[in-house]
Amino acid sequence: MHPSPAVATFELTALERAVLDGIREDYAELQPALDVQLDSARVLKRRNSGVGFFTNLEIDGSAPPLLAAPSPLNGREAIVSETPHGMGFVLWLSKDGFADFLEGFTYGDSTVELDLPALNFELEAVAHKRERVASTKRRSLWSLIRRVRS
16 A cells, blocks of 8 residues: 555644644744744645655745754654554754744554544653764764775
């Protein structure tokens, strides 16, 4: 079975809204620009990738950009009853500093059969996991650099 094609909708799901609200809390240093952007966010399209989803956002052009913000902004993880290993989330920013799309991903579970807007979930804080992932990525990068130089 293949992932479903893009489905147009214009409202954020409860899960998407909760993830974005968590990002607001976790990136308080980006206030108030992040609030203005996310308050104006409209869904352009949502696509089930088969192992998560991509939700493309439209932000009001009068919102201030997040030029100094890193991309992506790490979201909180969620316990999702329909995916045994839960889900993670990142909010990608455009090069102009605007929220571009929200990516939700599983840790190996399929989302092909899931009704993404109707998922049962509970968000967790992931600041400690975020640091661990960044540290692991740095070690992997240095390992790759050493192999290339050898």
